[in-house]
Amino acid sequence: MLRLWAATAAAIALTFIAGDAGAQAPSGKVTIVTSFAKDVTDPFKKAFEAAHPGATLEVQNRNTNAAVKFIEETRANNQVDLMWASAPDAFEVLKGKKLLQAYKPKATGIPEKVGSYPINDRDGMYFGFAASGYGIMWNERYARANKLPDPKEWQDLAAPAFHDHVSIAAPSRSGTTHLTIETILQGEGWDKGWRTIKEMAGNFRNVTERSFGVPEAVNSGQVGVGIVIDFFAFAAQAANFPVKFAYPSVTTVVPANIGIIANAPNRAGAEAFVEFILSPKGQEVLLEPGIRRLPVNTATYAKAPAGYPNPFKDPQFQKMMLFDVDKSETRTAVVDTLFDQLISFQLDGLKAATKAVHDAEAALAKKDNAQARALVKEARDLIAAMPLAEAQAAQARAAFTGAKEKGARQAELEQQWAAFGKERYAQAKGKAEQAARLAR
Amino acid sequence: MTAIALTLRRYSAGATPGQIGLALAIALFLAVFLVVPVATVIYVAFTEKGTGAFTLVNFQDFFATDLFVRSFWNSIYVSLMSVAWASAIALPLAYLTSRFEFRGSAIIQTLGFLPLIMPPFVGAVAMTLLFGRNGTLNLLLDDWLGFKIPFMEGLNGVIFVEALHYFPFILINLSAALANIDRAMEEAAQNLGCSGMRLFRRIVFPLAMPGYVAGASLVFVKVFDDLATPLLLNAKDLLAPQAYLRVTSIGIADPMGYVISVVLIAGSIAAVWLSNLALRGKDYATVQRGGGGLSRRTLKPWESAAAYAVITLILLLVLAPHLGLLILSLATVWSFSPLPDAYTLAHYARVFGDSSLYIKNTLIYAALAGTIDVIVGTAIAYLVLRTKLIGRQWLDWTAMAALAIPGVVLGIGYLRTFYGVSLPDGTPLATLWIMIVIALAIRRLPYALRACHAALQQISVSVEEAAENLGATKARTVRRVVVPLMTGGILAGFVTSFSTAAVELSATLMLVQSNSDAPLAYGLYVFMQSAAGRGPGAALGVIAVLFVALCAYASHRLVERSEKKQGAVR
């Protein structure tokens, strides 16, 4: 406790003495809230403290949602200097609540965009320090034992072969998965995108609550295929797990970010860390086997091992679509809730319907029947049906703003959507089974 | 608060000023560290969207939503089944070790206690590796016999893991109760022609009922409110995960998450209240506490072999997570195979430097929390069972309600309540590590409270009256007679609070402000978030389990020795 008082007192003293003298060498405690694992934070801590003797990096590990909540709850007496996490939308939330401090990094060699995504926030509130793309990760041993083909595209995961073999984190729980879902929706359009997602979802083994739950299950071989952010797979490969990874063509690379918290107690230290992480030295840390993220400084790739993906050069990244952050921001809650109510909490119904469709199609492949084919198409449409169109999605968000605005209550909407899904999945299952009987 | 105080004063006939003061102090403690912080979070449940006015419409929504209704019944089903399975595991262990002369009873009891101190994350991870769809057992079964057993599928998985995790609550309480039964009770039944299982069912078990019910209600409430296990096993159609998911994501501004929390709290209080009701009016105090517990029979060789076989089987099952964890901590890569590809000690080397700090912090936090818990627990048990203060039951219920408060709600409540309070040097109160201790103490108070309550319930009032008759004041009677007689129960409470606090995560996660203040569970969580961290995380988990188990065992031995000394004097 004494230690803590001393450190805090020192930090306070520093703000008074140092004031705005940003040129002065950073010292004292720099407190950072992050969702990154120890494997990521430890090397940075070590390198940063070596580069700035006198400064210590104090890491508070929280998952992204809890970190945002924490910063919000403690704003009155803020003790945190930096926020460091993957999902850009978490930073959008912080920015929206005016919890971030603008800053202009001095680091050079960083392009404006990665893929088609701007690396830094246009208002200078947060900065990309590494890039990540979304894709499909699978366990080779599992795939061999279950005779799974290598997946390449999202649509591949909808094939009957993958039934009950795929895992995903709930987008409401994982910022990165949310971006994956949003990427598919933006890349394929609302209706087509949801159709793809639901066809995949019909093959889901489960929907996990933590982002890391998916790579963990794939690594240990409990699940064959996972929809994950690339570095999970790279880090697993670095740890010798028998896993592979592929970027589908509809995806995007987005930056992982760092931002300075408004009223940071050690602003000089915070700025020093931002500069460090964007510097060539800091960028090189990203190449460590336990971290394996894509640097934003193009020069760093010269030092990368062979086969390291380079989003600034590799052709597959060049055709990746543009990600509209604003569009994502306006409908985050609606998309996530739709996913939860139609997929996460209806998984049994959805899977049963999908299985019935697969069986009917298998039967049809042996013995065709036009009426049955029509029934299967109806069933597929029922599964893909959405309770609201894209235009309505933005309007529905009022239900998710809690007590601030009057309107439909979240629970009411959820119940409507869940009932919508449940009913249609049951109908789809009935139709598919009818089709299977006709085809027999 | 004031209302309680007034009520107490008005209806305190027969109570000493000391007792009233004690009741007020405890009420204040609970109010400041439990009621107020939680109220700042869950009052939203009763407000109308948009206006903030008081309403119950949200509860109407709760019961109109299929998902919540389904979750509600699933939660009750899972809790009841977990109690049933936990009983099936705990009964033979408690019965065999307390009824028969057994080598290594203390070790068996300690091992039987281990599941409680399984740190979060790693337990379910290890169980999945062993019993999951592609776990060791199912891969082998599939290879040899061509089928798999769905241990871990859906609600079954939750019941399986929860029963293994929480059965020690029943074991501990039941063992303590069995040890307190006067031997003549059993002999009288034998004398009248009763023996074996019938004797257990008709006499021994009913007499041990207060202990069993205390344990079973803990298991029920604990499972009812647990969110870590269902979440890790991807069973989300349960109340606690629903509340947690909403509170920590898009539902954060929506009342429904808090409505579920209120339902959870109400359900837990109802369970405790029902268990109290079931035991009301049953005077199970056995007068001669010094008369020694049930007679221990020496087993014939074949009986002994059978008993050891049963115990070994149960222990293997309940210690499976620990075994899995140990293997994981030594494994290089363990993926889709019955056992790891190769073994290494590197993970231990990796965590060696960090672990001493974590262990030191854990020891301080958990020991302080455990101490606070047994003090407050004993005090509440005493007030409830031995005084006539009006409203004393509320202390009990309030403390028990802590069971049902999701850790994250308590964490947010603490931040809201105490972050604005600054120390003279400007540090917010909530950033002090002592707040972690208090949060842990509040979270684990129900365990200690139930143990102390059961212990005190079994002590005959006449023992105290004798002391008072010989000139001891109430306070001195408590100190010199009641507390020493309760030692066993108090210790059980301390060990439970200590051990489970040592591996507690959810409230800690919100309140840990710096790595140097972090306890073991937090360090473990940080490790377990990456592929390369799995081994080191497991290594840290093994260290945590060993360390907490050693502490628990040592304190067990210590008290056993002092009890023996007492026994010699009697």
Add this chain to the structure above:
Amino acid sequence: MSKAVGVNIRGVNVSYGANHVLKDVSLDIEPGEFFAFLGPSGCGKTTLLRLIAGFNHADSGEVRIGGTDVAGLPPWKRDVGMVFQSYALWPHMSVARNVAFGLEERRLPRAEIDKKVAAALELVGLSHLAQRRPSQLSGGQQQRVAVARTVAIEPKVLLLDEPLSNLDAKMRVQVRRELRDLQQRLGLTTIFVTHDQEEANTICDRIAVMNDGVVQQVGTPMELYERPANLFVANFLGTANILDGRLVDEGGRRWFEIAAGARVSVLGDAAVPAGSKLVFRPQHAGVAAAGTTSDLPGTVSHREFLGATVRYAVRVGTAEIVVDAPFQNGDGLHAPGAPVAVTLPAQAILWLSA
């Protein structure tokens, strides 16, 4: 009621580690007898009782109940009813359920159980309390429930382990009579363990006096009182003067010399084994004024008025002799300090060794 059976104990030894609790105990308890194990605490009487009930195990020897060796039988197959010192009533059952317990264990039809429970409660006069819980009863009532519970199963033998020790003095006298009446009515072989000689004397047909794991003597209360086999029995039952001294031969007669100038003539045919002590009951001696022809001159050190008798303590040499003299009126009493002589008829003398 079933025909009463006897209990025969032959050469029983029980040890707990180095502690030899029962040493070669043999006893025969007759059918229908009210028998007591009497002795100080730690003498082994409760161990012997529990051995009969089957709660202890003998290292050697045999126990027969009604002629059957019960060594291999567990307690629940012995059909001996035991009433525990603490009563051991089960708090989770009503009085009626407690009494019904043993009958239920014997799988009797419900109707018969109800009838026998009613009869047993009637027997102890507690029919009106059948639905109470044990904790709502007084000590005496609890004791009677414990007895009712035990006799309800119509055991071959009834064992009572200090059943009166938890009752107050007045209750004790009343309950012991009830127990005796009950036993007489049922004709039940009953073994009663107590450390209180008055209890044993008042209700038992025969008594086995035990000490240090050994049966000292078996006999009716009167036999034990009149002809104790050894010093322990003489001392444990009633008050006895036990005088140390040495045997001297003088002029062809034997004398037992207690102190210088204080000696008692030994009858010619009396056998006085070496190391024997002179033992007599206080009421068999008398106190006469000093100078009267007497062998035992002394001084009155205390005098107690007991109503029917006056108890003198007379110092003779270093010994103190207790004498109970019948009280007629205030005349002829000896005051403390007065020189007196103790008169002792030769027939009253017992020669006992340890």
